[in-house]
Each structure stands twice: as C-alpha cells, then as structure tokens.
Amino acid sequence: MTEPVAEALARALAGLVEGEVRALDEITLLIPGERIVEALELAKARGFVLLSDLTAVDRHPEEPRFEVVYLLTSIEPPARIRLKVRVVSSEQVVPTAVPVFAGANWLEREVYDMFGIRFAEHPDLKRILMPDDWEGYPLRKDFPLVEEPVQFFGHVPKVPSEIIPKTPRPS
Amino acid sequence: MNELTRETLVLNMGPHHPSTHGVLRLIVELEGELVLGTEPVIGYLHTGFEKEMETRTYHQNIVFPPRIEYLATMIEEHAYVLAVEKLLGIRPPARAEVIRIMMAELSRIASHLVWLGTSAVDVNVSSLLMYCFNDRERILDILEMVSGQRMMHGYMRIGGLQWDLPDGFEQAVRAVIDDMPGRLEEYERLLGDNLIWRKRTEGIAVLNADDALRYGCTGPVLRGSGVGYDVRRAFPYGGYDEYEFEVPLGRAGDAYDRYLVRMEEMRQSCRIIRQALERLEPGPVLVDDRKVALPPRRELVRSMEAVIHQFKLVSEGIRPPVGEVYSAVESPRGEKGYYIVSDGSNRPSRVRVRSASFNNLQALPVMVFRNQVADIVVAIASIDIVLGDVDR
Numbered sequence: 425m426t427e428p429v430a431e432a433l434a435r436a437l438a439g440l441v442e443g444e445v446r447a448l449d450e451i452t453l454l455i456p457g458e459r460i461v462e463a464l465e466l467a468k469a470r471g472f473v474l475l476s477d478l479t480a481v482d483r484h485p486e487e488p489r490f491e492v493v494y495l496l497t498s499i500e501p502p503a504r505i506r507l508k509v510r511v512v513s514s515e516q517v518v519p520t521a522v523p524v525f526a527g528a529n530w531l532e533r534e535v536y537d538m539f540g541i542r543f544a545e546h547p548d549l550k551r552i553l554m555p556d557d558w559e560g561y562p563l564r565k566d567f568p569l570v571e572e573p574v575q576f577f578g579h580v581p582k583v584p585s586e587i588i589p590k591t592p593r594p595s
Numbered sequence: 596m597n598e599l600t601r602e603t604l605v606l607n608m609g610p611h612h613p614s615t616h617g618v619l620r621l622i623v624e625l626e627g628e629l630v631l632g633t634e635p636v637i638g639y640l641h642t643g644f645e646k647e648m649e650t651r652t653y654h655q656n657i658v659f660p661p662r663i664e665y666l667a668t669m670i671e672e673h674a675y676v677l678a679v680e681k682l683l684g685i686r687p688p689a690r691a692e693v694i695r696i697m698m699a700e701l702s703r704i705a706s707h708l709v710w711l712g713t714s715a716v717d718v719n720v721s722s723l724l725m726y727c728f729n730d731r732e733r734i735l736d737i738l739e740m741v742s743g744q745r746m747m748h749g750y751m752r753i754g755g756l757q758w759d760l761p762d763g764f765e766q767a768v769r770a771v772i773d774d775m776p777g778r779l780e781e782y783e784r785l786l787g788d789n790l791i792w793r794k795r796t797e798g799i800a801v802l803n804a805d806d807a808l809r810y811g812c813t814g815p816v817l818r819g820s821g822v823g824y825d826v827r828r829a830f831p832y833g834g835y836d837e838y839e840f841e842v843p844l845g846r847a848g849d850a851y852d853r854y855l856v857r858m859e860e861m862r863q864s865c866r867i868i869r870q871a872l873e874r875l876e877p878g879p880v881l882v883d884d885r886k887v888a889l890p891p892r893r894e895l896v897r898s899m900e901a902v903i904h905q906f907k908l909v910s911e912g913i914r915p916p917v918g919e920v921y922s923a924v925e926s927p928r929g930e931k932g933y934y935i936v937s938d939g940s941n942r943p944s945r946v947r948v949r950s951a952s953f954n955n956l957q958a959l960p961v962m963v964f965r966n967q968v969a970d971i972v973v974a975i976a977s978i979d980i981v982l983g984d985v986d987r
Contacts, residue, residue, distance in 0.1 A: 590941065
C-alpha cells in the first residue's frame with residue numbers, strides 16, 4: 425500500500441517525471457537532472473519536509489552509469505517517496521539541493537567523495553570521509569577492494585569478495 | 596572579534612579529545628569565549644562498511660551493522676534484517692518478532708544509559724557514570740545470555756532469529772525492567788536537582804524545529820525540538836503497531852529537553868518490553884522457507900534435501916529478486932535506514948547505511964552558534980553521536 429500523499433505528489437510531479445517505478449510499496453520517480461531542484465521544492469511544499477537520505481548508486485557497466493537517489497519523508501501524514509536522477513558520467517553535474525534542504529550539504533559531499541559525482545553550486549564541495557589527498561572514488565564498482573598488505577611472512581593479500589564467489593540469478 | 600585587533604581566534608578541538616565521544620575534529624572560530632563558527636571534520640573512523648557489504652552475501656553482512664553503531668547493537672541488526680526481509684517479501688514468525696522487539700528495546704535502554712552517564716561526566720557530574728554502566732551491564736548480561744555475546748551479537752537472521760530464548764530469560768528481564776523506573780528516578784533526582792546540570796543544559800545548544808528539519812535531524816534531537824517523528828510510530832515495522840507507547844516531545848529544543856526526552860524513552864521502552872513479555876507465545880523463531888533460512892540441525896541427518904539446502908545457503912547464500920528497498924528503524928539516535936539495491940545475485944549490489952548521527956552532527960554548528968566554547972561539549976553530548984555511525 426503506497427501512501428495517498430505520495431500518490432498525490434507523484435501526480436503533481438507528473439510533468440517533470442521521466443519514468444516511474446512502483447515496487448514493494450515504494451514509489452520511485454525518475455527526474456531529469458536539470459529539473460531536480462524544482463521537483464524537490466514542489467515536494468517540500470507538499471509536506472515532504474525531511475530529506476532522509478541522499479545517496480548514489482553505481483550501475484556499472486550499465487548506462488547511464490550513476491543514479492543519485494533522494495529519499496524524501498513526509499512526517500504528517502507519514503509517507504515516503506524516492507526521486508532519482510540518472511547521471512551519465514562524472515562529467516555531468518547535478519544541481520545542488522542545499523538551497524532547499526540544508527542537510528543535503530554533507531550528503532552531497534559524501535556522494536562526491538565516494539562516487540565522484542559533482543554538484544553544481546554546492547557551497548563547499550570537498551571530500552568528507554576519505555582523506556583530502558585520496559585518489560579515486562571508493563564506492564565505484566571499478567575501484568578495487570583488496571586487503572592491505574601486512575608485514576608478516578607468508579601473508580598473501582586476498583580479495584574478500586572471492587571467499588564466496590558472486591553467482592548471478594538463474595535465468 | 597577583539598575590539599582592538601578585530602581578529603577572531605581559530606581553535607582546533609580534537610580529533611583526540613575525551614569529550615568528543617570518539618574521533619571527531621572541530622575547527623572552531625571564537626570571539627573570546629563565544630563561538631562564531633564551527634566546522635566538524637569527520638572521517639577518522641571511516642572503515643568502508645558500505646563497500647565491504649557489497650562483497651559479501653546477505654547472511655555474511657549481518658555481522659557489520661552492530662559494528663557500525665556499537666551502542667545499540669540489536670537495533671542495528673534489526674534494521675538490516677528488516678530491509679532484506681522486505682526485499683524478499685517475507686515476514687518472520689510471531690515469536691521472532693516479539694523477541695526482536697524486546698532485544699531492540701533493551702538495546703535502546705543500554706544505549707541511552709551510556710549517553711546519560713557520559714554526558715553527565717562531560718559537565719562534571721561524575722558520580723553518575725558508574726551507576727549507568729552498572730545498569731547497562733545488567734542489560735548486556737541479558738543480551739549475552741540470549742546471543743552468547745555482550746555486544747556484537749549476530750543474533751538476528753534473515754527470516755527470524757538464530758535460536759530461541761534460554762531458560763530463565765523472563766525472570767532476568769523482569770528483574771531489570773522492574774528495577775529500571777526506580778533507578779531512573781534516582782538519576783533524575785541526581786541531575787534534575789543538580790544546579791550544575793541545569794545551568795549547563797537549559798537554554799544551551801538550542802535547535803529550533805525548522806532548523807532540525809532542514810538539516811534532516813531525527814530521533815531525540817528532532818523530538819526535543821517538538822517534532823513528533825518516531826519511525827516506530829510513523830512507519831511501524833516488525834510489529835510495533837501492536838504496542839502501546841508514547842512518543843515524548845520537548846519544547847525548547849535545548850540540551851535539557853533532549854535529556855528529558857531520552858529519560859522518558861527509557862521508561863517507554865520498559866513499557867514495551869513488559870507488553871512483549873505478555874505476548875510471548877511458544878512457536879518457531881525462524882521462517883520455514885528453505886530458500887532463505889537454514890534447515891534445523893535435526894533434519895540434516897534424515898533428509899538429503901535439507902543437506903542440499905544447507906549447502907547451497909552456506910556456499911552461495913540467498914538470491915533476492917532484482918529491485919531496491921529502503922527500510923528504516925528508530926535507533927536511539929534517530930532514523931537508521933538501509934537502502935539495498937539487489938541485482939538478483941547472492942550479494943547486494945549497493946548497501947547504503949542512512950545513519951542518524953551523520954545528519955544530527957551536521958546541525959552542530961547551528962546549535963552552538965554564539966554559545967560558549969564549553970557548551971560545545973554539552974551540545975555534542977546532547978546529540979549523542981556515535982562516530983562509528985557518522986563515518987561508517
């Protein structure tokens with residue numbers, strides 16, 4: 425059961441939406457990057473006052489590669505909705521959500537830090553969790569994850585993911 | 596600003612400072628004792644949990660949540676397994692849900708007790724810490740009795756629990772929750788009548804409701820400012836809709852109100868645990884779905900099918916359908932959510948941990964603006980951050 429407020433917002437945003445996914449009682453709306461601030465403002469005016477989360481997904485090797493995910497929450501009545509912006513590559517910038525939700529500041533910095541997605545006109549876009557001189561973007565799929573070499577004899581660094589190999593879904 | 600030189604002082608607090616509850620660095624701009632600007636610098640405890648979780652199976656990942664946020668361990672496990680269960684579209688047996696709620700509420704009390712003790716020490720009311728840790732230890736003893744571990748339990752399973760409650764559990768829990776309200780009253784007498792505590796928290800680190808919402812604050816920080824948002828009430832999960840409890844609210848949004856909110860929450864947790872004990876009916880604690888949960892040991896010696904299921908689950912793990920899910924719980928610090936993207940394989944393709952501490956800490960500069968330097972310590976304590984949760 426999706427919440428009526430979320431349904432109403434989905435209808436109100438219909439003009440901006442590129443696509444819509446409904447699964448597991450959750451509504452996800454695909455918004456073109458250049459219109460995301462407009463959509464967020466509209467959602468906020470309709471009671472979705474809490475930006476619960478802002479994150480990204482790397483869909484490598486699929487294209488467009490990245491998705492920036494905005495999770496909005498309405499407190500009274502309780503409802504949630506998810507907005508998504510597809511980002512082709514790190515060359516494409518996404519408008520910042522900070523003027524609408526001040527809390528987006530650190531969340532966008534984290535997305536930049538982990539995925540290298542840049543946000544236009546962000547007040548202070550720099551790394552937040554990784555060291556300032558870090559190279560690469562750790563949560564990208566092509567960023568390797570290996571054990572750190574240690575000073576013991578006979579220790580071969582292994583890839584944690586190889587302990588149980590990845591098996592795809594049977595078709 | 597100094598009237599003669601027109602200069603402000605930039606002071607570096609941390610990263611190693613006993614009152615920052617972890618490894619947190621603050622760059623503070625001061626005019627005498629007044630705070631003009633604060634810039635929290637985080638990431639010192641970043642351990643890449645989200646990346647790690649992409650490389651392990653859904654079952655293996657149960658060990659990570661309690662390590663991300665090490666004060667409310669059971670609630671963290673609950674958050675993760677609920678998200679995977681939502682993705683799979685399964686619901687654990689009734690008994691498992693009741694036990695989970697008891698564990699979660701015990702964890703909440705244990706976490707709030709750590710907060711109470713340490714924030715009292717921060718303002719030099721040092722007698723309280725040992726009392727609080729003593730009480731917390733009694734709760735950890737119960738959690739150890741149930742799961743075998745004091746802190747990193749790994750007790751919850753996708754679709755239920757590792758095993759049923761041990762003998763003597765009910766008496767042990769009743770002993771603790773019957774004592775708790777009296778203990779809390781004692782602590783309130785210690786603090787509520789304490790001039791230092793009142794002067795150091797009332798009207799300090801004020802955050803109004805608008806700012807709290809703008810910064811995405813949740814939990815006692817948001818409720819202390821008078822906004823009644825509790826995930827247990829707004830988006831009931833794991834059977835919370837069947838329990839009676841109140842969501843305490845503050846008014847002024849200062850450190851003292853957050854203290855009041857948390858004290859009342861501990862009482863409400865006792866109330867929920869009492870109701871849960873009444874609801875505890877005999878029954879299974881793990882779903883009977885062999886594609887999700889391990890078969891019982893006794894079947895392994897009789898059934899070839901059970902052996903195959905066991906082998907496939909251990910060597911490969913479960914494969915949820917393609918899709919994405921967000922599921923949140925109310926942790927002692929606020930909304931703790933897991934956003935999981937599944938590509939249909941045995942490992943999640945993305946796990947995002949929405950941590951309450953991260954957003955709450957972001958509001959710190961607003962809270963301490965034009966307060967005294969010493970009040971920064973009170974503000975940090977009143978947010979109740981866990982740096983492991985902030986940095987993940």
